[in-house]
Amino acid sequence: xxxxxxxxxxxxxxxxxxxxxxxxxxxxxxxxxxxxxxxxxxxxxxxxxxxxxxxxxxxxxxxxxxxxxxxxxxxxxxxxxxxxxxxxxxxxxxxxxxxxxxxxxxxxxxxxxxxxxxxxxxxxxxxxxxxxxxxxxxxxxxxxxxxxxxxxxxxxxxxxxxxxxxxxxxxxxxxxxxxxxxxxxxxxxxxxxxxxxxxxxxxxxxxxxxxxxxxxxxxxxxxxxxxxxxxxxxxxxxxxxxxxxxxxxxxxxxxxxxxxxxxxxxxxxxxxxxxxxxxxxxxxxxxxxxxxxxxxxxxxxxxxxxxxxxxxxxxxxxxxxxxxxxxxxxxxxxxxxxxxxxxxxxxxxxxxxxxxxxxxxxxxxxxxxxxxxxxxxxxxxxxxxxxxxxxxxxxxxxxxxxxxxxxxxxxxxxxxxxxxxxxxxxxxxxxxxxxxxxxxxxxxxxx
Amino acid sequence: xxxxxxxxxxxxxxxxxxxxxxxxxxxxxxxxxxxxxxxxxxxxxxxxxxxxxxxxxxxxxxxxxxxxxxxxxxxxxxxxxxxxxxxxxxxxxxxxxxxxxxxxxxxxxxxxxxxxxxxxxxxxxxxxxxxxxxxxxxxxxxxxxxxxxxxxxxxxxxxxxxxxxxxxxxxxxxxxxxxxxxxxxxxxxxxxxxxxxxxxxxxxxxxxxxxxxxxxxxxxxxxxxxxxxxxxxxxxxxxxxxxxxxxxxxxxxxxxxxxxxxxxxxxxxxxxxxxxxxxxxxxxxxxxxxxxxxxxxxxxxxxxxxxxxxxxxxxxxxxxxxxxxxxxxxxxxxxxxxxxxxxxxxxxxxxxxxxxxxxxxxxxxxxxxxxxxxxxxxxxxxxxxxxxxxxxxxxxxxxxxxxxxxxxxxxxxxxxxxxxxxxxxxxxxxxxxxxxxxxxxxxxxxxxxxxxxxxxxxxxxxxxxxxxxxxxxxxxxxxxxxxxxxxxxxxxxxxx
Numbered sequence: 014x015x016x017x018x019x020x021x022x023x024x025x026x027x028x029x030x031x032x033x034x035x036x037x038x039x040x041x042x043x044x045x046x047x048x049x050x051x052x053x054x055x056x057x058x059x060x061x062x063x064x065x066x067x068x069x070x071x072x073x074x075x076x077x078x079x080x081x082x083x084x085x086x087x088x089x090x091x092x093x094x095x096x097x098x099x100x101x102x103x104x105x106x107x108x109x110x111x112x113x114x115x116x117x118x119x120x121x122x123x124x125x126x127x128x129x130x131x132x133x134x135x136x137x138x139x140x141x142x143x144x145x146x147x148x149x150x151x152x153x154x155x156x157x158x159x160x161x162x163x164x165x166x167x168x169x170x171x172x173x174x175x176x177x178x179x180x181x182x183x184x185x186x187x188x189x190x191x192x193x194x195x196x197x198x199x200x201x202x203x204x205x206x207x208x209x210x211x212x213x214x215x216x217x218x219x220x221x222x223x224x225x226x227x228x229x230x231x232x233x234x235x236x237x238x239x240x241x242x243x244x245x246x247x248x249x250x251x252x253x254x255x256x257x258x259x260x261x262x263x264x265x266x267x268x269x270x271x272x273x274x275x276x277x278x279x280x281x282x283x284x285x286x287x288x289x290x291x292x293x294x295x296x297x298x299x300x301x302x303x304x305x306x307x308x309x310x311x312x313x314x315x316x317x318x319x320x321x322x323x324x325x326x327x328x329x330x331x332x333x334x335x336x337x338x339x340x341x342x343x344x345x346x347x348x349x350x351x352x353x354x355x356x357x358x359x360x361x362x363x364x365x366x367x368x369x370x371x372x373x374x375x376x377x378x379x380x381x382x383x384x385x386x387x388x389x390x391x392x393x394x395x396x397x398x399x400x401x402x403x404x405x406x407x408x409x410x411x412x413x414x415x416x417x418x419x420x421x422x423x424x425x426x427x428x429x430x431x432x433x434x435x436x437x438x439x440x441x442x443x444x445x446x447x448x449x450x451x452x453x454x455x456x457x458x459x460x
Numbered sequence: 461x462x463x464x465x466x467x468x469x470x471x472x473x474x475x476x477x478x479x480x481x482x483x484x485x486x487x488x489x490x491x492x493x494x495x496x497x498x499x500x501x502x503x504x505x506x507x508x509x510x511x512x513x514x515x516x517x518x519x520x521x522x523x524x525x526x527x528x529x530x531x532x533x534x535x536x537x538x539x540x541x542x543x544x545x546x547x548x549x550x551x552x553x554x555x556x557x558x559x560x561x562x563x564x565x566x567x568x569x570x571x572x573x574x575x576x577x578x579x580x581x582x583x584x585x586x587x588x589x590x591x592x593x594x595x596x597x598x599x600x601x602x603x604x605x606x607x608x609x610x611x612x613x614x615x616x617x618x619x620x621x622x623x624x625x626x627x628x629x630x631x632x633x634x635x636x637x638x639x640x641x642x643x644x645x646x647x648x649x650x651x652x653x654x655x656x657x658x659x660x661x662x663x664x665x666x667x668x669x670x671x672x673x674x675x676x677x678x679x680x681x682x683x684x685x686x687x688x689x690x691x692x693x694x695x696x697x698x699x700x701x702x703x704x705x706x707x708x709x710x711x712x713x714x715x716x717x718x719x720x721x722x723x724x725x726x727x728x729x730x731x732x733x734x735x736x737x738x739x740x741x742x743x744x745x746x747x748x749x750x751x752x753x754x755x756x757x758x759x760x761x762x763x764x765x766x767x768x769x770x771x772x773x774x775x776x777x778x779x780x781x782x783x784x785x786x787x788x789x790x791x792x793x794x795x796x797x798x799x800x801x802x803x804x805x806x807x808x809x810x811x812x813x814x815x816x817x818x819x820x821x822x823x824x825x826x827x828x829x830x831x832x833x834x835x836x837x838x839x840x841x842x843x844x845x846x847x848x849x850x851x852x853x854x855x856x857x858x859x860x861x862x863x864x865x866x867x868x869x870x871x872x873x874x875x876x877x878x879x880x881x882x883x884x885x886x887x888x889x890x891x892x893x894x895x896x897x898x899x900x901x902x903x904x905x906x907x908x909x910x911x912x913x914x915x916x917x918x919x920x921x922x923x924x925x926x927x928x929x930x931x932x933x934x935x936x937x938x939x940x941x942x943x944x945x946x947x948x949x950x951x952x953x954x955x956x
Contacts, residue, residue, distance in 0.1 A: 014814045016549055018899035019821050027900060031827045031844070036820045039827055039844045040720060042689035047725040049816075053591055058811035061553045068805060071584075072562025074577030076570065085567040088792055095490050097522055099559075102744075105536030106529035109550050112746040113532075116939075117871055117932040121532035122745035125525070128479050131949040135512045141948045144746070147603035150792035178792040185764070185788035189617065189648035221505075228505040259506045272792070281558075282578045283568030283793025284603065285748035297946065303746065308942035311935035314468075314475075320942040326606070326642035327882075331651040336642035339604035339736065343744025350525055353479050354489030356515035362488075365495040372498055390503015411571045419569045426780060441492065 014058055076416060078280060082447040084374065086394040086438025087224075087419045088149065088176050088250040089283065090275045092363075093442055098277050098350045102343055112303075112342070116318040117310075122342065123317035126305035129349045136255045136352075137269040138262020139291035143302035144319075145345040146288030146337065149272030150179040153218060153248050154186035155290065155301045155335055156268045160216035160244040161192055162299045162334070163267075169216050170209040173197040174223030176250050177424035183218070199425055201225055201387045201396060201434070207237045214243040216268075221247065221261070222254055225421075226388050226395040226436065235265025244268060252276055252289065253440075254392040256364030268292045276355075277347030287344035298324060301335030363441060367393035370439035377452040378437065383459055394438035396421070400459060403435035409458045410451070417451055473933045476527040480950050483514035489521050512952070531933045532745070533876045539898055539906050543848040543879035543891025544637070544685055546715050546737035551809065554741070554802035563801050568793035572777045578797065579775035583768050585804045589733060589752055592815070594724030597760035600752045600768075601795040605712060608732025608751030609643040609679070611764055614787045615730060615755060616677050616706045617647055618762035622785070625704060627676035633662050635686055635883040637710060640679040649676060656885050660686040660841035660850070667696060671703055681710040682726070683717070683846035685883040687826065687891065697727025706730065706759075714738045715895070716823055716847035719816030729756040735796070739803035750799035761785040766794050821896035822847040825903055829894055832907040836914035840886045848893035852886050861917035863888040865925035868936065869916075872929045873909045 019027075024036075033039055040048065059067075077083075078091040085091070102108065106121060113119030113126075126144045133142035146152040157169045169192055171180055180196060187194055192215070197204045206217055217238055221229040231247060238245040247261035249271040261269045271289035278286060292300055298321065306320035326333040355363060371393040379386055383400035399406055403420035410417035421434040439448070468475030500507070516524070533540070540547035558564065566575050586598045599615070602608035613630070620627055630644035633654045641651040654670055657663040661684065678700055682690045690696070697707045709723055709731035715738040717723075723731050735741045735750040743749075755763060765786050767778040777794070810818060823846055830839070830849035837851035853863045867877035867890075879891040894903055916924050929935065 014810065014817060016551060016809070016897055017814070017817055017821055018897065018902075019824070023900040024821075024824060027824055027828045031824070031831045033827070033844065036824060039823050039846075040689075041844065042691050042846075043717070043721050044691075044694055044726075047694075047721055049720055049722060052812040052816060053719060053722075055588060055591055055812040055815075056808065058814040059808050061809070064553060064805050064808045065557060067808065068557045068581070068801065069560060069562075071577040071581045072557075072560035074580070075562040075566045076574035077562055077565035078567060079561040079565040081574075083567070085569055087569050089568055091565070091567070093490075095518075097489070097518055101522065101525045101529075103555060104526070104529040106532040106534045107525075107745055108555075108742045109535040109547075110532045110745045111540065111542055111545055111547055111743045111876075115533070115867075115871065115877055116937045117868070117929045117934045118533040118876060119531075119745075120933055121528035121530065124476070124478070124528055124531075125745075127948075127950065131478075131480065132513065134949045147607065147748070148792050151603065151607075151790070176792070178789060181765075181789035182791055185614070185790060186646070188614070188788065189646075191648065228503050230505050255508070256511070257507055258502070259508045263508070279559075279564040279798075280567050281564055282566040282575065282797040284791075284796040285750070285798050286792070287748075294948075297948070304946075304948055306942040307947035308938045310937045314934065316934045316937050318937050318939050318942045320939065320946060320948075323943075326638040328638070329642075330638045331641035331645040333638070333642045333645075336606040336610065336639050336646050337604075338606045338637075338639050339734075339743075339747040339749035341748045342746030343742070344748055346525075346745065349479075350521065352513065353516055353521045353524070354518060355513075356486075356488050357511055357513040358486055358515055359488040359490050359492065360511065360513060362492050362495060363490075366492060368500065369495055369498050372501060388503070390501055390505055392502075408571055408573070411574050416567065416570055416574065423569065423779070 082415045082450045084418050084437045084439060084451060085416055087436050088272055089280055090251055090438060090440055091280055091442050092275050092440050094277055094279060094351060095354050097354060098347050101350050102347050107346055113319060116316060120316055123305050125346055125349055127317050129345045130305060132349060132352050133289045133291050137271065137291040138260030139269050140294040141297050142289060142291040143300055143304055145341040146290050146302055147341060148286040148288045149248060149250055149270060150182040152270035152288035152290045153179040154183045156246045156270050157183050157187060157216060157218060158190060159268060159299050159301060160246060163296050164215045164242060164244060166213050166215035167191055168193045168213045170206060170214060171196040172206060172219040173199045173204050174225060175218060175220045175248060176224050179248055206234060210237055210241045210243055212241060214241060216244040216246050218246040218248065220250065222251060222392045222394065226391040228258060228390040228392060231264045251392060253364055253367055256360035257368060273348045277351035278344050285341060285344055287341040287348055299334060302337055302340060366441040370441060370443045371395060374437060374439040374448050377448050378455060381456045381459060393440055394436060397435045397437055399433045399435055402432045406435060406458055410454055413454050415451055415454050474527040476524060478950050479524060480514045482516050482520060482524060484516060487515040487517045489516060489518040538875060539902055540876045541878045541892045541894055543893040544712055546893060546895060548740055548895040549897035550740055550742040551806060554805045557805050558798050558801040576775055579768050579777060581804060582800055583775055585800050588807050589754055592718055593731060593754045594722030595754035596757040597755045597763060598752050599763040601764055601790050602732060602751040602753055603791055603796055604747065604749035605732055605734045605751045606639040606643055607790060608753040609639055610646060611790055612708050612730035612732060612753045613643055613647045615759040615762040618787045619759055620676055627674050629675045631670055631675055631678040633680065635684050635885050636679060636681060637712060640710060660688050661690050664692050671699060673703055675705045677706040677708045679708045679710060681713055683713045686841055686850045687845040687848035688841060689846055693726050712737060713847060716819055718819045720819050730759055735799050735803040740806045741799045741802040748796060748799065750796035762787050764788055764790050818896050825894040825896060825898055828903060829892055829907060833910055836911045848891055850886060851890045853888035856917050859917040860922060861925050863890050866913055868928040869913050869925050872931045875906060
């Protein structure tokens with residue numbers, strides 16, 4: 014076995030030092046009647062050739078964003094990841110290191126996390142960000158819990174424009190938190206959130222671009238929240254949009270959560286991704302997750318450590334702000350490297366390219382008879398209203414080898430009002446040929 | 461002679477500025493096409509002005525992050541004896557296969573017919589996990605160990621609710637990981653701590669006193685965080701089950717028993733498995749992890765969404781629950797697919813035979829360290845141990861040298877320190893987990909160093925310890941100052 018350095022003679026010599034006759038002696042504390050006497054019923058060890066062959070065969074059974082015209086989004090986007098990102102995150106010093114609990118020999122990870130936190134704060138327009146969460150949805154759930162701690166209130170209002178997975182994750186996290194969650198219906202019509210705010214409201218959670226791709230300025234909503242003593246939580250499921258649009262922090266958001274997958278991280282069938290979490294400095298002690306902070310060493314040199322750990326589970330146990338321990342460190346590194354490469358100018362250009370690709374896609378698709386869009390504004394994703402159930406259309410496109418979009422009914426199969434809606438995304442990767450292929454196929458399916 | 465160089469570098473250890481301080485003015489490290497300049501369609505929402513990001517070219521970015529990487533300790537560079545963290549070798553075939561476009565470029569919301577290979581991979585991994593644990597089902601979506609704990613307790617709470625049996629307490633041994641009580645609190649349980657006995661195991665009499673019909677579950681790590689097998693686990697499981705409670709196992713230490721014992725046979729009802737520990741997906745400087753939770757028959761119906769089911773030759777993705785029993789959704793999409801691919805590659809490489817050998821070698825290596833360092837350091841509980849061994853600084857008391865001093869001196873000797881001051885039940889704890897991927901020679905060198913440090917402490921060589929680390933890229937960092945006046949982001953107006 015190529016990963017096990019001990020030889021049989023090592024094992025024999027080591028058992029002698031230990032004072033055991035056999036390895037079984039070392040398992041003497043395990044009740045003998047439950048020992049596995051035989052090997053478990055699983056395949057035996059295999060070499061790299063066999064493993065790679067078997068997994069390549071599985072990978073080969075998938076259609077994907079590199080072998081099919083591709084228009085899916087809905088919280089996960091097909092973007093170009095520069096080659097330098099993948100080369101750098103595979104450096105063993107990043108890949109195979111642990112959480113930086115020993116700062117003297119972890120400055121690489123710690124400085125990177127400090128840079129990540131700074132970038133996230135800049136992008137969201139907030140004052141402070143943590144060192145990452147699992148993903149956008151779990152970050153949203155943690156934000157609602159945090160808002161309840163900050164305000165000491167027990168009611169959360171959830172916008173119908175919040176991604177259904179985020180909404181469901183919020184519902185799970187608060188299930189036993191004695192929190193009353195008011196979830197407004199998923200609908201393309203705007204819902205009135207302000208009328209839901211009262212003196213018991215801990216927070217309102219909204220999204221922009223929202224689930225249907227619509228864009229929002231939440232400044233007025235933020236004012237309503239604040240005058241009622243509630244917090245405004247803004248979710249962003251496409252981080253590239255922050256290269257073009259007014260950031261939630263400028264609208265008055267108190268907590269911003271974001272899915273960071275689009276920068277540095279591949280689609281990867283849904284994970285691992287990286288949740289971004291930012292807030293105002295006055296709330297930092299109620300924030301979940303790890304934080305890197307600046308300090309000096311014994312010689313006075315600038316360096317970084319994990320800080321404010323008294324919020325965290327390994328110190329505070331059941332009184333911690335969250336149970337999170339492992340986060341998305343390497344995905345945060347990929348995010349940071351990609352954003353470092355893009356820089357201010359590159360991110361703005363990337364965002365423009367995305368918006369234009371979506372415009373071109375929309376122009377082609379709404380030219381098809383019976384197809385329209387309810388979107389007034391959008392970033393790189395929009396809703397199409399089709400004359401037929403979107404699920405059938407998407408399946409029909411898939412049969413033609415085209416990954417054309419996401420039927421909204423996938424999230425709420427029972428809601429007839431959503432049946433004909435399809436979400437379509439385009440990015441800098443989308444080619445004119447892909448748009449034509451989708452347009453022609455959609456026209457054919459609908460005719 | 462001064463130990464300060466003109467530029468702050470020290471040989472290969474570069475004094476690297478922050479990215480923001482490297483800003484070379486408008487540079488971009490990615491060449492993207494020029495936008496057409498189409499009129500925006502933003503529905504009245506304003507475009508943003510500046511963000512504040514630096515502009516740096518590709519060579520500068522590569523150099524920056526390469527220099528940062530060189531300030532990190534890693535498994536690739538040396539033995540990483542962090543107890544309870546299982547820092548084992550990360551095979552590179554795993555990194556290769558996860559990048560196959562069929563996995564890396566697949567979108568989680570594609571029609572299931574177009575991602576049969578992804579679903580097959582998840583189902584195959586699920587089969588390995590249930591077989592290795594002897595459990596009836598597994599929820600694959602948890603993103604890390606603590607997330608898996610959350611899933612497990614949510615299932616338990618849902619099962620109890622379905623029985624009409626609302627219970628309010630979770631028992632947690634005092635040696636438990638901090639995530640256990642934090643997770644119980646997230647599920648609104650009252651956390652009651654069960655003491656350990658003089659053998660480092662759960663105090664059975666105290667457990668019996670704490671157990672009543674208000675207890676929903678015990679969260680037990682086995683082997684526990686003292687590196688010891690909980691010898692009474694089957695009695696504990698029986699007592700829990702006859703009182704109507706569940707046994708939740710924290711699977712962080714599964715590496716010790718994989719292929720040798722199945723938790724299901726011990727009476728475990730739910731257990732998360734840290735794929736980033738036992739199954740070697742890389743820790744990545746703090747994540748991502750993956751924490752599937754295996755479940756007994758009674759808990760399976762309450763497992764979170766989504767699920768994968770076989771329907772003849774077709775894999776179906778169940779995103780909505782027909783019977784309404786699933787407790788909900790834990791995150792977006794389906795789970796840490798990238799970790800699943802790596803873990804399955806690791807499991808297939810080892811096979812049933814190799815995984816059993818993993819456990820045996822991990823246990824042998826830990827017992828070897830225990831034997832070699834007994835005497836040099838105090839052993840609070842006698843062995844044999846499982847995959848990690850626990851020491852403390854009790855026999856160094858008169859030297860003025862503590863666990864922290866030993867840890868920082870280890871850094872000078874070229875090692876990452878062991879887990880220190882955990883578990884909390886042992887004063888000055890040093891928890892060492894060598895893992896199975898260290899050779900005998902490597903462990904001997906490590907033990908030689910540890911023995912040497914204990915000898916130096918006894919000789920009264922205080923300077924060796926109190927100034928340590930002297931040779932690390934940084935000297936001891938001031939954590940108190942960092943917490944007192946938190947500086948959590950860079951700002952342009954602050955001096956570099």
